[in-house]
Amino acid sequence: MIVKRNKLTFWERLYLPAILGGFKVTLRHFGNTLFRRRTAAKETAGGFYPETPWTVQPGYRGAPYLVRDQDGNTKCVSCQLCEFVCPPKAIRIVPPGPDGPIADRPNAEKIPQEFEINMLRCIFCGFCQEVCPEEAIFLQKDYSLTGTSRAEMIYNKEKLLTLGGTHPGVQKWKHTLEEAKEQEEFPVKA
Amino acid sequence: MDWNFVIFSAIKIACVFAVMMTMVAYAVLVERKVCAVIQDRVGPNRAAPPFIVAIPVVGPFLVRLGIFHPLADGLKLFLKEDFTPAHVRKIYFWLAPAITMIPALLTVAIIPFGSQIGGQKMVIADLNVGVLYTFGIVSLGVYGIVLAGYASNSKFAFLGGIRSGAQMISYELAMGMSVIPIFLLVGDLSLSKVIGYQAGGGWMILKQPLAFLIFMVAALAETNRMPFDFPEAEQELAGGYNVEYSSMKFGMFFMGEYANMVMSSALVATLFLGGWTLPWFGLDQTATSVVGGLLHIGIFLAKLGIVLLLMIWVRWMLPRFRYDQLMDLGWRRFIPLALANILVTAVWLWMKS
Numbered sequence: 001m002i003v004k005r006n007k008l009t010f011w012e013r014l015y016l017p018a019i020l021g022g023f024k025v026t027l028r029h030f031g032n033t034l035f036r037r038r039t040a041a042k043e044t045a046g047g048f049y050p051e052t053p054w055t056v057q058p059g060y061r062g063a064p065y066l067v068r069d070q071d072g073n074t075k076c077v078s079c080q081l082c083e084f085v086c087p088p089k090a091i092r093i094v095p096p097g098p099d100g101p102i103a104d105r106p107n108a109e110k111i112p113q114e115f116e117i118n119m120l121r122c123i124f125c126g127f128c129q130e131v132c133p134e135e136a137i138f139l140q141k142d143y144s145l146t147g148t149s150r151a152e153m154i155y156n157k158e159k160l161l162t163l164g165g166t167h168p169g170v171q172k173w174k175h176t177l178e179e180a181k182e183q184e185e186f187p188v189k190a
Numbered sequence: 191m192d193w194n195f196v197i198f199s200a201i202k203i204a205c206v207f208a209v210m211m212t213m214v215a216y217a218v219l220v221e222r223k224v225c226a227v228i229q230d231r232v233g234p235n236r237a238a239p240p241f242i243v244a245i246p247v248v249g250p251f252l253v254r255l256g257i258f259h260p261l262a263d264g265l266k267l268f269l270k271e272d273f274t275p276a277h278v279r280k281i282y283f284w285l286a287p288a289i290t291m292i293p294a295l296l297t298v299a300i301i302p303f304g305s306q307i308g309g310q311k312m313v314i315a316d317l318n319v320g321v322l323y324t325f326g327i328v329s330l331g332v333y334g335i336v337l338a339g340y341a342s343n344s345k346f347a348f349l350g351g352i353r354s355g356a357q358m359i360s361y362e363l364a365m366g367m368s369v370i371p372i373f374l375l376v377g378d379l380s381l382s383k384v385i386g387y388q389a390g391g392g393w394m395i396l397k398q399p400l401a402f403l404i405f406m407v408a409a410l411a412e413t414n415r416m417p418f419d420f421p422e423a424e425q426e427l428a429g430g431y432n433v434e435y436s437s438m439k440f441g442m443f444f445m446g447e448y449a450n451m452v453m454s455s456a457l458v459a460t461l462f463l464g465g466w467t468l469p470w471f472g473l474d475q476t477a478t479s480v481v482g483g484l485l486h487i488g489i490f491l492a493k494l495g496i497v498l499l500l501m502i503w504v505r506w507m508l509p510r511f512r513y514d515q516l517m518d519l520g521w522r523r524f525i526p527l528a529l530a531n532i533l534v535t536a537v538w539l540w541m542k543s
Contacts, residue, residue, distance in 0.1 A: 022507040026228045033227045040230040048232070 056141040061126045063142040064117060065164030066157065067135075070174070072166060073105035075136030078112035082128035082137055090121035091128060107173045107180075108134075115157040119145050138167065202314050206298055213498075214448040215260035221502050223256060228506045234259040264441075272437040275342075282341035287435070287442030290334030293327045294449035300324060301456045302382050303490050304466050305476045307483035312466075313382065320381040321373070324457065325366055328412065331450065332358040335414075335431050338443070342434040350430030353420040353513070358412055360520040365408035367528035368401045371535035372461055385465035389474035395462040400531050402462045404524050409454040409501070411520070413447060416505030418516055455497035459490060463497070466490040 011017050032038045041048050045055065056062065069075050083091045094114035096102075103111040126139045142163070147153045155163070219234065226233030234256035242258070243249045252258070274283065300320055304312030317323050332355055339351015372394055373379055376387045388394055395402045411418040422430030432443045459465060466486040467474040477483040511519070 019508065023503075026503065026507045029228050029230055030224075033230050033232075038230065039232055041232075 056143070060141060060143070061124050061139040063119060063124065063145055063163075064122065064126075064128050064137050064139050065142075065155075066115060066160040067138055067164040067167035068161060069105065070166065071105065074103070074111050074161065075105075075134050075167075076112050076115060077103070077108045077134050077136070078110040078115075079133065081131045081133065085127045085131045087125060087127065088121040088123050090118045090123075092116045092118070105173075107177055112157060115160060116154050117160060118154045119147075120150060120153045135167075138164065140164065198310055199314060202310070202312075206303065206314060207295070210295065210298055210449065210452060211445075213452050214445050215264065217448045217452060217498060217502070218263065218444075219256055219260050220499070221505070222259070224499070224502050225506045228503075237262040267438050267441040270437040272439065275434050277343045278434060279341040279343060282337050283434075284439075286334050286338035286341055287439045287446070288334075289337060290331060290446035291442045291449065293331040293334070294446050294453055296327045297324050297453045298456070300381055301453075301460060302385060302465055303456070304483055304487035307477070307480055311382075312483065312487065316380065316382050318378075318380045320379045320384070321369060321461075322379060325362070328450075328453075329358075329362055331412075331446075334443075334446065338435070339431040342431070344434055346427045346429065347431050347433050350420075350422060350427050350432075353427075354414065354431060357414075357418060357420055357516060357520075360517060361408045361411035361418075361524075364404055364520055364524035364528055365412060367525060367532065368404035368408060369461060370528075370532045371398050371401050374532070374535050374539060381460050381465070384461060385467060388464040389467040389469075392469075393462065393464045398462070398531070398535070400527065402458075404528050404531075405462070406458060406500075407519075408524065409458065410504065411516070413450040413454055413501075415451065415501055417508045417511055419505075419510060420513060420516065451498060451501055452494070455494045455501060456490075458497045459493040463493045465493075 046052055066074070066076055078093055078095045080093050080095065083093045092114075093112050093116075096110055096113045100113045101111055103109060124139060124143075128137045129139050140163075145153065223233040235254045237256065237258040238249075238253040239258055243253060274280065299314040300317050300323055302311070302313040302316070306312060335354040335358075336351045339347045339349070339354070342348070342351075372384065375394075375397065376384050378384070378387075384394075410416070414420070414422060420430075422432060424430075427433075432440055435443060464474075466489050468489055473482075473485065473489065477486050
């Protein structure tokens with residue numbers, strides 16, 4: 001595509017009308033803010049930040065937390081895909097190994113022994129949520145994480161699960177589980 | 191040795207330095223507030239020393255104005271870790287902030303900031319070469335930035351330094367040429383004489399609007415302000431010549447920029463807006479009383495403030511030029527225009543005589 005460049009007229013080349021235009025716009029905003037007290041924060045959020053917290057919109061990518069399924073069991077199966085995909089390497093997973101804890105739900109072979117997200121490194125990109133085959137990690141609405149030490153900002157499995165809560169919306173294995181149960185109860189013909 | 195002269199000069203220097211530093215600090219606040227208001231925000235309004243908030247109505251009002259933010263900023267800069275990266279050229283790295291700051295402060299010496307208080311002329315040094323001294327000193331300011339860019343030993347700082355070198359040298363020419371018509375009219379280089387001429391014969395902005403325009407734009411370019419802030423173009427250079435600096439060394443660059451702005455505003459007020467004079471109520475004559483003298487200082491500061499506000503406003507009004515456009519504007523527009531202006535003024539003066 002060829003963008004046609006029009007030759008500037010004399011007035012445009014003089015640059016002064018553009019400056020006056022800019023002055024007009026800035027003066028309008030100046031007057032509105034200063035004399036009519038119209039600020040962006042008040043009009044969109046109804047106040048200023050620390051006093052009036054911002055309402056998080058749906059689809060916002062906040063801090064990633066682990067979620068539990070509808071029965072309150074850990075969804076994560078310690079596959080380590082999120083650890084692998086994480087661009088800033090914020091996630092660290094310790095798999096259970098042969099004699100680690102066993103999964104607390106059916107249809108899962110493993111459960112992570114330890115699952116840590118370093119919130120100082122996390123960039124809230126959402127790759128972990130996208131890559132997770134079990135839909136066990138979700139970017140939630142927290143955006144202002146604070147702590148007084150570096151160690152405090154490394155969230156472990158218990159903390160992540162507590163913060164994440166249950167996620168009854170996505171019930172990936174429920175249907176499969178029912179199917180399996182039906183098959184087990186299926187009368188076998190002699 | 192004339193001890194009287196030494197003592198009074200020292201007092202004047204101390205006062206001017208104090209006022210200048212306060213203005214630099216509060217120019218930053220004004221910058222932040224003006225920018226906020228233009229962008230539909232409220233700006234800094236949080237720094238609140240407890241004993242001041244306790245004052246009934248005035249306290250919260252001052253806090254809302256953000257009066258204490260410059261103090262907090264200064265304290266923060268002093269307390270921050272002064273980090274020198276391992277890869278820099280240490281001596282130049284340490285020298286550069288000082289070299290940026292000093293010329294900005296030196297130029298104040300010749301600005302007549304008032305008429306007279308108790309027989310003392312309100313100017314630190316009434317040089318008869320006036321403006322030549324200013325341009326001589328101001329052109330040293332570029333060394334600080336170039337040196338910072340070179341010493342930082344990092345590509346962004348280096349690019350910033352190179353840009354600033356090219357830009358400041360180009361615009362110094364236009365700036366110097368733009369004020370020649372004024373001195374043709376006045377017939378003297380001393381700034382006191384320039385003010386005396388304007389008191390009798392109208393302000394220079396009315397007589398030489400083109401010179402004012404060129405000087406103003408060149409001043410923006412010289413102080414690296416927004417339409418021409420190439421040395422520190424945030425989006426292109428991640429901060430430019432001062433990326434490697436921290437703590438008070440960065441603060442020195444920051445203060446140097448604002449001190450330069452205050453200085454340019456003072457020069458504009460002196461050269462084009464009649465300095466400490468006002469054409470009404472006999473305020474264009476040298477003051478005889480202390481009150482009159484203080485009033486003149488007030489008038490000068492008010493004019494300076496207006497020009498400063500204009501410079502700040504322009505930053506939030508115009509986008510940055512492209513580099514070739516900047517050079518084009520400097521070399522192919524302003525220098526010929528300034529030359530033509532000199533020629534027209536000279537011919538006009540010749541016809542008149």
